[in-house]
Amino acid sequence: MNNKIGYILFVSLLSFSFIGLLITLMNDPMWLFRFILITAIIIGIIYFIMKKFVFKSSTIFTKEHKAFQKAARFSKRKYRRNTKQPTYKKKNAIRKRTASSTHLTVIEGKKGKKKNRALH
Template sequence: MKARNWVVGAIVLFAVIGIVARLLTNPMGLLMQILFVLLFIAGIFFLFRFFTRKSNHHSNQNAFAKAARQSKKRFKKKKNAKSSTAISARKKTFRKKSNAHLTVIEGKKGKKDKKKNRAIF
């Protein structure tokens, strides 16, 4: 463990000496190099975020937008119903069926259910 600390300390020391030497000999070159490295890291970061957020974020955003539209419709219906109760009493509104595809999955049944379903001889 101590040997690793010495190696890391030596690397940090050489890095500091190199940066100071570069700063004294060519300060503009050092600034340009730091700027280039920062731009490169920022480019990789934004590309990574673009490709990882695209699929998951898009589906979540669509679901959120759909829920927001439905909420606005409900709010408008309630507001209109309060203002004109006579018109809404005559008019029948048909609700659109949900697109949710739900299925029931049967699990293991308990021992009591098996006893009830047996044939009696």
């Protein structure tokens, strides 16, 4: 029941405000331009004051924090490890292994005889 009453109040308030805006625009069309301009000026002044006085004391804009951020970027670049290896290096590694195995030869020996481990 409360949702229905709240919805009716919201729709009626929205419709009355829309009707009031239309009537004001018919009587004074420059009102909307002045309203937007004045609102933008007020928001700009508030932003300037906040940036100048409130955000200045924050640690985000201090010199030490900026120096730390710069050092961190430099360290990341310096110690960055290349996890991807180019494909040509992998192919060369495979070729080296196969090329090095060609020097092996078969030695004929006593393969069929079993050793008597008790004598040794």
